[in-house]
Amino acid sequence: MEIKLIIIDDHKLFVDGLIAVLNNEIGIxxxxxxxxxxxxxxxxxxxxxxxxxLLDINMPILDGVSTxxxxxxxxxxxxxxxxxxxxxxxxxxxxxxxxxKGYITKDIETNELITAIHAIKKGEQYFSENLPKDIxxxxxxxxxxxxxxxxxxxxxxxxxxxxxxxxxxAEKLKLSRYTIDTHRKNIHKKLGIKTNTGLxxxxxxxxx
Amino acid sequence: MEIKLIIIDDHKLFVDGLIAVLNNEIGIxxxxxxxxxxxxxxxxxxxxxxxxxLLDINMPILDGVSTxxxxxxxxxxxxxxxxxxxxxxxxxxxxxxxxxKGYITKDIETNELITAIHAIKKGEQYFSENLPKDIxxxxxxxxxxxxxxxxxxxxxxxxxxxxxxxxxxAEKLKLSRYTIDTHRKNIHKKLGIKTNTGLxxxxxxxxx
DNA sequence: CTTCATATACCTAATTCTAGGTATACGATT
DNA sequence: AATCGTATACCTAGAATTAGGTATATGAAG
Numbered sequence: 001m002e003i004k005l006i007i008i009d010d011h012k013l014f015v016d017g018l019i020a021v022l023n024n025e026i027g028i029x030x031x032x033x034x035x036x037x038x039x040x041x042x043x044x045x046x047x048x049x050x051x052x053x054l055l056d057i058n059m060p061i062l063d064g065v066s067t068x069x070x071x072x073x074x075x076x077x078x079x080x081x082x083x084x085x086x087x088x089x090x091x092x093x094x095x096x097x098x099x100x101k102g103y104i105t106k107d108i109e110t111n112e113l114i115t116a117i118h119a120i121k122k123g124e125q126y127f128s129e130n131l132p133k134d135i136x137x138x139x140x141x142x143x144x145x146x147x148x149x150x151x152x153x154x155x156x157x158x159x160x161x162x163x164x165x166x167x168x169x170a171e172k173l174k175l176s177r178y179t180i181d182t183h184r185k186n187i188h189k190k191l192g193i194k195t196n197t198g199l200x201x202x203x204x205x206x207x208x
Numbered sequence: 209m210e211i212k213l214i215i216i217d218d219h220k221l222f223v224d225g226l227i228a229v230l231n232n233e234i235g236i237x238x239x240x241x242x243x244x245x246x247x248x249x250x251x252x253x254x255x256x257x258x259x260x261x262l263l264d265i266n267m268p269i270l271d272g273v274s275t276x277x278x279x280x281x282x283x284x285x286x287x288x289x290x291x292x293x294x295x296x297x298x299x300x301x302x303x304x305x306x307x308x309k310g311y312i313t314k315d316i317e318t319n320e321l322i323t324a325i326h327a328i329k330k331g332e333q334y335f336s337e338n339l340p341k342d343i344x345x346x347x348x349x350x351x352x353x354x355x356x357x358x359x360x361x362x363x364x365x366x367x368x369x370x371x372x373x374x375x376x377x378a379e380k381l382k383l384s385r386y387t388i389d390t391h392r393k394n395i396h397k398k399l400g401i402k403t404n405t406g407l408x409x410x411x412x413x414x415x416x
Numbered sequence: 417c418t419t420c421a422t423a424t425a426c427c428t429a430a431t432t433c434t435a436g437g438t439a440t441a442c443g444a445t446t
Numbered sequence: 447a448a449t450c451g452t453a454t455a456c457c458t459a460g461a462a463t464t465a466g467g468t469a470t471a472t473g474a475a476g
Contacts, residue, residue, distance in 0.1 A: 011293075011315040017225015020232070035315075085219075085293065106219040107243075113221060150422060163406025165462065179424050185465065195432090196463070198371025200408040358452060373432065387454050393435065403462090404433070 003121050006032040006048070008040050008067070009056035009083065014106075018054070021110055028117060037062030041070070050078055052120050057084045057095060058205070065094045065206075072099030079120050094206075102126035149190060156183045160196060161203040211329050214240040214256070216248050216275070217264035217291065222314075226262070229318055236325060245270025249278070258286055260328050265292045265303060273306045280307030287328050310334035357398060364391045368404060369411040 005022065007030060009015050019030045031050055032043045036059045053071065057064035068080050081102040082095040095103060102120050104113065108128045116126040149157070159169045166184065170177040184196075193199050213230065215238060217223050227238045239258055240251045244267045261279065265272035276288050289310040290303040303311055310328050312321065316336045327334040357365070367377045374392065378385040392404075401407050 012317050013229075013314050013321060014222055014225060016318045017222060017229050020228035021221075021225050024228075106221050109220050110224045152423065160405055161409055163401065163403045163409050165403060167462080175423090176425055178426050181463080181465095182425075183423085184463080188464070193371065194464075195371045195373060197368055197404050197408045200405045200412075201369055201371050204408075204412040360453065375432080383453090384455055386456050389433080389435095390455075391453085392433080396434070402434075 002027055002029040003052060003117060004029055004031045004050045005052050005054060005117070006030070006034070006040060006043060006050040007054045008034045008037065008059070009054070010035045010059045011056070022113075025114055028114070036060055037064070037067030037070070040067060044075060044078075052079045052081055052117060054081050054083055055100070057082060065098045068095060068098035068100050081116060081120050081126070104128035149187065153183055153187050153190075156180060157187060157199060157203055160184075161200050210235055210237040211260060211325060212237055212239045212258045213260050213262060213325070214238070214242070214248060214251060214258040215262045216242045216245065216267070217262070218243045218267045219264075230321075233322055236322070244268055245272070245275030245278070248275060252283060252286075260287045260289055260325060262291055263288050263308070265290060273303060276303060276306035276308050289324060289328050289334070312336035357395065361391055361395050361398075364388060365395060365407065365411055368392075369408050 005028060007015050007018050007022075009018075012035060015033050015035070019033060022028050022030050032048050034040050034043060037055075038061050040053065040055075041062075055064050055067060055071075059067075062070075064082065068082070071078060071080060079102075080095075080098075080100040081104065082100040084095075084103070084105055102116055104116050104126070105128050108116075112128065116128070119126040155173070156169060159172065164172070166177050166180040169175075169180045173180070187199065188194060191199070191202060193202055213236060215223050215226050215230075217226075220243060223241050223243070227241060230236050230238050240256050242248050242251060245263075246269050248261065248263075249270075263272050263275060263279075267275075270278075272290065276290070279286055279288060287310075288303075288306075288308040289312065290308040291312060291314060292303075293314055310324055312324055312334070313336050316324075320336065324334040324336070363381070364377060367380065372380070374385050374388040377383075377388045381388070395407065396402060399407065399410060401410055
């Protein structure tokens with residue numbers, strides 16, 4: 001029985017390459033592909049039913065996280081294997097919380113990808129071997145809580161992205177600087193990001 | 209006469225995929241591959257002589273820019289086609305100044321890549337069609353004049369936008385933390401921005 | 417009632433950042 | 447030769463940030 005795959009990635013070159021490689025593998029068949037989450041749902045609406053979707057995180061129109069959430073909700077039998085350039089804990093967190101069953105980075109060997117696909121098919125979770133152990137450990141620990149940002153946290157993130165200091169935010173929101181710092185501390189903890197510049201990066205890449 | 213290619217990219221999956229695709233193309237043959245600049249030079253030292261090197265920008269050990277410079281200097285007949293995730297002007301500038309003959313992003317179609325390879329072989333320059341016109345225009349305009357921000361300053365800004373601390377940047381660039389701080393100070397002064405978060409904001413709004 | 421999530425606030429201490437200043441080295445230009 | 451731009455490096459000191467901890471108040475839910 002072949003494992004049926006759909007590959008979704010905004011880099012067509014990458015998609016073409018993966019299709020070429022995976023269709024040479026016994027037991028695996030790529031039945032479809034697309035460049036963003038919307039295209040995936042179009043395929044599914046036509047009745048296409050893969051076992052696993054290889055899904056890139058950063059995509060236009062409908063990104064990896066949103067796609068995964070919708071997929072997990074509407075097509076719970078289809079498993080998501082997340083693909084990313086980086087081992088960033090932000091990315092891992094978001095994709096796995098959205099329902100992905102595995103996470104691999106694009107610099108793994110082809111045979112590791114095959115291993116991952118088979119593991120996911122068997123119902124296991126799979127993390128690429130180059131993913132730091134502490135990230136995997138952190139995930140298991142954090143998996144029962146949603147890293148959801150509160151209204152106030154988002155408000156503070158927005159001001160941060162506009163280059164404001166805690167003191168400036170405190171003045172604007174009529175709060176203590178300590179309150180701002182506490183919210184910031186909570187944000188760092190929830191998102192697993194250690195620097196304020198990393199937070200701004202996160203905002204631009206995830207919210208905009 | 210086949211166009212001989214070497215593909216250098218730290219993402220093995222991508223390399224494998226590209227090899228599979230390109231070896232199916234009439235007139236093109238991938239004669240070698242590697243995951244960083246050093247591996248390329250090892251192949252060249254063994255006597256391998258490609259027409260074109262498809263070269264990723266971001267790589268460990270010896271990155272795209274350095275590789276291109278050495279290649280252009282020591283093997284002037286071999287042409288570089290730069291590969292990147294992004295249309296960042298920093299990347300374009302650096303690679304083209306280093307001697308690359310073309311610049312493409314990884315989200316182009318396979319057939320556009322084939323077009324690019326043939327153009328480069330013919331001695332033309334090639335920019336992927338999805339590269340914003342203003343970047344290409346900017347390149348021609350800027351190629352004879354000095355950029356306001358120096359090469360090093362842009363490099364540091366880019367690392368900052370990825371959430372790196374001065375210490376991390378110093379480690380990455382093999383410099384003193386003091387040197388990084390001096391460049392940062394100069395950047396703040398030139399751009400009139402007082403916070404690092406403000407700088408990241410500037411980068412995302414003005415460069416990407 | 418208790419529990420939980422969120423908001424507000426504070427303290428401590430280490431790290432990082434910013435901004436002022438200093439300096440030398442090197443290559444290119446005049 | 448001098449000058450300039452860039453890169454590299456350092457020092458000082460204050461401001462800002464991060465990360466550990468503490469606490470109370472309020473509203474909603476069980």
